[in-house]
Amino acid sequence: xxxxxxxxxxxxxxxxxxxxxxxxxxxxxxxxxxxxxxxxxxxxxxxxxxxxxxxxxxxxxxxxxxxxxxxxxxxxxxxxxxxxxxxxxxxxxxxxxxxxxxxxxxxxxxxxxxxxxxxxxxxxxxxxxxxxxxxxxxxxxxxxxxxxxxxxxxxxxxxxxxxxxxxxxxxxxxxxxxxxxxxxxxxxxxxxxxxxxxxxxxxxxxxxxxxxxxxxxxxxxxxxxxxxxxxxxxxxxxxxxxxxxxxxxxxxxxxxxxxxxxxxxxxxxxxxxxxxxxxxxxxxxxx
Amino acid sequence: xxxxxxxxxxxxxxxxxxxxxxxxxxxxxxxxxxxxxxxxxxxxxxxxxxxxxxxxxxxxxxxxxxxxxxxxxxxxxxxxxxxxxxxxxxxxxxxxxxxxxxxxxxxxxxxxxxxxxxxxxxxxxxxxxxxxxxxxxxxxxxxxxxxxxxxxxxxxxxxxxxxxxxxxxxxxxxxxxxxxxxxxxxxxxxxxxxxxxxxxxxxxxxxxxxxxxxxxxxxxxxxxxxxxxxxxxxxxxxxxxxxxxxxxxxxxxxxxxxxxxxxxxxxxxxxxxxxxxxxxxxxxxxxxxxxxxx
Numbered sequence: 001x002x003x004x005x006x007x008x009x010x011x012x013x014x015x016x017x018x019x020x021x022x023x024x025x026x027x028x029x030x031x032x033x034x035x036x037x038x039x040x041x042x043x044x045x046x047x048x049x050x051x052x053x054x055x056x057x058x059x060x061x062x063x064x065x066x067x068x069x070x071x072x073x074x075x076x077x078x079x080x081x082x083x084x085x086x087x088x089x090x091x092x093x094x095x096x097x098x099x100x101x102x103x104x105x106x107x108x109x110x111x112x113x114x115x116x117x118x119x120x121x122x123x124x125x126x127x128x129x130x131x132x133x134x135x136x137x138x139x140x141x142x143x144x145x146x147x148x149x150x151x152x153x154x155x156x157x158x159x160x161x162x163x164x165x166x167x168x169x170x171x172x173x174x175x176x177x178x179x180x181x182x183x184x185x186x187x188x189x190x191x192x193x194x195x196x197x198x199x200x201x202x203x204x205x206x207x208x209x210x211x212x213x214x215x216x217x218x219x220x221x222x223x224x225x226x227x228x229x230x231x232x233x234x235x236x237x238x239x240x241x242x243x244x245x246x247x248x249x250x251x252x253x254x255x256x257x258x259x260x261x262x263x264x265x266x267x268x269x270x271x272x273x274x275x276x277x278x279x280x281x282x283x284x285x286x287x
Numbered sequence: 288x289x290x291x292x293x294x295x296x297x298x299x300x301x302x303x304x305x306x307x308x309x310x311x312x313x314x315x316x317x318x319x320x321x322x323x324x325x326x327x328x329x330x331x332x333x334x335x336x337x338x339x340x341x342x343x344x345x346x347x348x349x350x351x352x353x354x355x356x357x358x359x360x361x362x363x364x365x366x367x368x369x370x371x372x373x374x375x376x377x378x379x380x381x382x383x384x385x386x387x388x389x390x391x392x393x394x395x396x397x398x399x400x401x402x403x404x405x406x407x408x409x410x411x412x413x414x415x416x417x418x419x420x421x422x423x424x425x426x427x428x429x430x431x432x433x434x435x436x437x438x439x440x441x442x443x444x445x446x447x448x449x450x451x452x453x454x455x456x457x458x459x460x461x462x463x464x465x466x467x468x469x470x471x472x473x474x475x476x477x478x479x480x481x482x483x484x485x486x487x488x489x490x491x492x493x494x495x496x497x498x499x500x501x502x503x504x505x506x507x508x509x510x511x512x513x514x515x516x517x518x519x520x521x522x523x524x525x526x527x528x529x530x531x532x533x534x535x536x537x538x539x540x541x542x543x544x545x546x547x548x549x550x551x552x553x554x555x556x557x558x559x560x561x562x563x564x565x566x567x568x569x570x571x572x573x574x575x576x577x578x579x580x581x
Binding site for chain 1: 293313384395414456
């Protein structure tokens with residue numbers, strides 16, 4: 001009997017902890033949403049936790065269409081489309097390159113496999129500041145600094161360590177006999193990749209798409225340095241809108257803009273469920 | 288034979304992009320950064336060598352010292368809290384609870400978002416005039432004060448708070464995967480022996496999942512050294528220089544202050560810090576692996 005009530009107490013403790021923790025994680029999101037649905041007059045007089053009196057999407061529309069950074073008042077939509085233009089090619093290219101390289105390294109073992117693998121492993125941990133200045137110089141030399149192609153190239157370069165490690169580890173887990181049989185049948189490098197390896201790759205491709213698309217969308221540093229003012233990604237634009245010092249602050253617009261920027265990775269996260277966790281686990285393997 | 292060599296050529300062709308990326312963009316840039324750090328370059332690289340002069344300057348520079356001190360305070364607290372909080376969350380999640388998928392989604396969603404988003408949300412929630420402080424005062428607690436974000440000696444803890452919010456779910460996910468790998472028989476055996484559950488967790492389970500905890504620690508530690516976006520979005524390094532960090536120092540000296548050699552010396556110091564984290568880790572792993580084999 002005593003053991004039973006102790007057990008109930010323990011269960012209650014577990015749920016209490018989980019619910020309080022969940023409240024801690026959800027609170028900022030809740031505040032963000034209710035703030036974005038209020039008018040500034042209301043924000044000035046009510047608590048940040050209070051539900052909006054008369055919910056309005058005004059701040060969302062302003063954030064999307066006409067929020068200002070300095071003298072430009074074109075809204076966050078510009079950044080959204082820039083981010084899409086950066087994310088799509090950078091995700092596709094880095095995954096393609098990662099898959100082909102991972103395949104070559106696992107099955108064909110060309111000279112220097114160990115060296116490439118070792119360098120990529122270390123590079124995955126190096127702070128980006130170490131590479132930035134020379135890369136700015138190199139890209140200006142070839143005329144790609146401050147261009148869409150330049151920022152895409154940067155994302156492909158820095159996606160390489162994690163993508164190659166991801167695909168190589170996955171391919172290393174495939175039975176080698178499959179590959180040997182295809183070789184005996186006279187399959188060449190590309191034929192084996194396209195006919196045999198790619199059809200076996202969907203699980204790792206999904207993980208790679210989730211990792212790269214969220215990662216590239218969430219990038220701030222590279223967008224700031226390499227994209228140039230015409231291709232500013234959403235994160236950079238968002239920070240400029242919110243942290244610009246001019247004028248009276250429109251907190252409702254700021255929060256709507258923040259949610260809009262978070263929306264794409266959040267949707268990917270919610271839609272992908274356990275795949276996202278798998279991606280994290282795969283990323284953690286690099287440790 | 289001809290076909291074989293043709294195929295080999297395709298392999299090397301396929302490897303060409305990654306070789307260029309590795310040799311030029313990664314290794315080449317690192318070497319170049321190091322070389323520039325040995326010069327007196329200001330706006331453009333000038334190859335007049337002054338060897339470790341910039342490093343001497345850097346280490347004596349109050350702004351750099353503040354940035355490094357901030358990083359250490361931030362890093363130690365952030366990692367410690369993330370590990371403890373993440374471990375407790377993982378244990379709680381492992382109690383055959385209802386709604387596990389819901390809790391996992393909630394604990395991990397901040398990790399899916401940009402640091403910029405995290406910074407801006409917390410900047411608003413902690414805004415002394417409108418945020419939590421104002422809300423609690425509105426409830427009648429007139430003297431309630433929680434304005435750390437504008438207090439120079441407290442703002443760094445706000446950075447820790449926001450970073451823990453973003454990163455502790457990751458630790459939970461990694462450690463929970465570790466807990467799920469613990470043998471069911473072990474739990475049966477300890478139950479039969481009547482060992483208290485918390486003792487099993489601290490004395491038996493913790494050592495088993497130590498490699499996962501180590502992985503999480505390395506990931507967190509590396510993210511600490513890289514910390515930039517969060518600081519820019521949340522505090523902008525302020526108030527004053529209370530939350531300045533090395534990555535931000537480097538960026539400012541590269542692009543705003545045109546102090547290229549000094550900035551690159553700072554970048555190399557960051558690299559050294561990462562190596563100092565990774566090398567012991569690497570040897571510890573090798574040692575553990577050898578012990579496991581023996």
